[in-house]
Amino acid sequence: MSAYLASMTAPPNRPIYLDHHATTPVDPRVLAAMRPWWEENFANPASVEHVLGRAAEEAVEQARAHIAELIGAEPREIVLTSGATEANNLAIKGAARFAASQGSDRRRIVTLATEHKCVLESVRDLAAEGFEPVILPVDASGLADLDALRAAIDDRTLLVSVMAVNNEIGVIHDLAAIGALVKAAGAIFHTDAAQAAGRIPLDVNDIEADLLSLSGHKVYGPKGIGALFVRRRPRIRLAPLFSGGGQERGLRSGTLPAPLVVGFGEAARIAAIEGMLDTGRIAGQRDRFLAALRAAIPGIALNAEHAPRVAGNASIAFPGKVTAQAIMEAAPGVCVSTGSACSSAEIEPSYVLRAIGLDEARARATLRIGIGRFTSPADVDRAAAMLAEAWTRAVSGTIRAAE
Secondary structure (H helix, E strand, O other), rough: OHHHHHHHOOOOOOOEEEEEOOOOOOHHHHHHHHOHHHOOOOOOOOOOOOOHHHHHHHHHHHHHHHHHHHOOOOOEEEEEEEOOHHHHHHHHHHHHHHHHHHOOOOOOOEOOOOOOOHHHHHHHHHHHHHEEEHHHHHHHHOOOHHHHHHHHHOOEEEEEOOOOEEOOOEOOHHHHHHHHHHOOOOOOOEEEEOOEOOEOOOOOOOOOOOEEEEEHHHHOOOOOEEEEEEEOOOOOOOOOOOOOOOOHOOEEEOOOOEEEEEEEHHHHHHHHHHHHHHHHHHHHHHHHHHHHHHHOOOOOEOOOOOOOEEEEEOEEEEEOOOOHHHHHHOOOEEEEEEOHHOOOOOOOHHHHHHHHHHHHHHHHHHHEEEEEOOOHHHHHHHHHHHHHHHHHHHOOOOOOOOO
């Protein structure tokens, strides 16, 4: 593993990447596993009439098994998708539309104000189809209020969707407690685990999840591939989002991209073996980074500081009359973000930060830091120094500050 870490450490003239919640680099071992399925065997996994097609199918099924193992599921419960956004849409809209087709009286769909945009928009979209969206607030730590959640779930509730780990502030929800509440009401429990897989232990049975979404590029795998866990016992039924040849148990038609599936499977295999080792190392790098920033910038604050969070995350609010955008512009050698990559074009402050009660000035002064598997001590030292220098210039008025 040390050779991989050494090979990925940023050289002095290369930007330091601290945006691992937006995406992760492809692990070299994942790239090696994918390459033969582009070059040596490019067959369609559905072409089981010939030897190359059968080999591709076998590789896909082996990858499916690795993905299932990462979350304690059975391979046949894994439906491959193009990513977590599609998986979330399939879970929420698919469950709602199937229930409606069966004449179910359950029309309420409950989620949190800090969910990923694709979950929030999927829930809101269903209002036009006669469903009742309920979007609950969170506490100052960004966590679900279990009493409010309990009050919102009754015999009218069809589905509850709560993410495992927030993609901006990194807080970890108590999925076991939430799952127990949902199942006691006879509703379906869905969780978006894109930011959790490989970072925290996940077991679909322990958390009583019926549906769970995953993304390949969040676990050092390729972009363009994801998965949805769909429980078989008791069986969860979904309506597909689109029609086609009936692949993936009829839930997700389309030719499977064997190289991407193989890469996702290898990434999941590595995460299952090395995830906890990664967590310890990454936590050390985050603590080192925060210590350097705090030494250089008095008054710097960690948002949702006392909540449980994944090891690599730090949502940092800078003091003084300064914006995070200005700091980023002054430190082009550090790749960080102001919030969700899916909302990066928005001018308004992050809706997640506003949901946890941050005022506009603090929200605009917040950077999201995501440290990953290949981040080195030298990387975090250099990044902290560059960000501290950028902040100093901002507060002294040598770069654009907040009005």
